[in-house]
Structures are given as structure tokens and as C-alpha cells.
Amino acid sequence: MIRRGPLPPSLSPRETRKASAFLHSSNFDKDTAYIERGRLQGKLTDAELISQWREALTAQTDDVYSLPIRLLVEDLDSELRLRSILPPLDQMQDTLTKYLAAVDEARERLKREDPQAFRQHAARVQAEWDAYQASKRKPKQ
Numbered sequence: 001m002i003r004r005g006p007l008p009p010s011l012s013p014r015e016t017r018k019a020s021a022f023l024h025s026s027n028f029d030k031d032t033a034y035i036e037r038g039r040l041q042g043k044l045t046d047a048e049l050i051s052q053w054r055e056a057l058t059a060q061t062d063d064v065y066s067l068p069i070r071l072l073v074e075d076l077d078s079e080l081r082l083r084s085i086l087p088p089l090d091q092m093q094d095t096l097t098k099y100l101a102a103v104d105e106a107r108e109r110l111k112r113e114d115p116q117a118f119r120q121h122a123a124r125v126q127a128e129w130d131a132y133q134a135s136k137r138k139p140k141q
Helices: 013-036 046-062 067-082 093-113 115-136
Strands: none
Touching: 013 067, 046 067, 046 093, 093 115
């Protein structure tokens, strides 16, 4: 999902810059993969693209575990970015609030019901962050 707007206020300015760069890097990777798969949403008009993005985001909110829906949202996000179209987040605030609550609930349920899977997921996220950080370090001379 596209993250637009400020990061949590608990982050320092330096942490905010690093987190923002990480999110942009992740989007770049997703956009590249989307292009390599043939820009499946590329034939949609701008209006159709926005409409399908709204529908997919709503569907994702109703089923946060659905991989096909998540992948569709990511493809639609990529197509929006490639066209330099900002998604109408202001029109989707209730849906986004519901989605974030559903994700939090799913994370807490996983943590409670399958602590090992939760730790594995957290380790994967940390590994992605660490790999990104390592790729950005300049060699010392």
C-alpha cells in the first residue's frame, strides 16, 4: 500500500528521512517488478484506475490476509505512481482507518496465537531494513 503523508511523530528527523527513503526504495522495487510483468493495469483510463484502486483497497480492508488482493493493490499503486497520479486518500479516510485497525488486529492476533510466526515475520522485516541500511552505507576510505 502507498504510504503518503508524515511518518509517526515519535521519529527523529534523521529517522524520518531514513524511513522515508526505505519506503521509496521499496516502492521502486515494486514498480520495477510491476513493469517487468508487463504493466497489467496500464490499459485502464485514469478514472478506471482510480476506481479500481478504491475497490481493491476496500477489498483489502475486508480481507487483510488475501495475497491476491494485496498484490492487486500493489500493482494499482505502482500504476498510479508511474502516471504520477496521487491516489484519492482524502476520500478513503474511513477505509484507511479500518484497514490500519484490521492490520493491527491481525498482527496482535498473530503475536498472541503464533508467537514463533510473529517473531519470524518481525525478523524478515528487520532483515529487509538491515539490508537496505547496508546498501546505503558508504565505504570508509
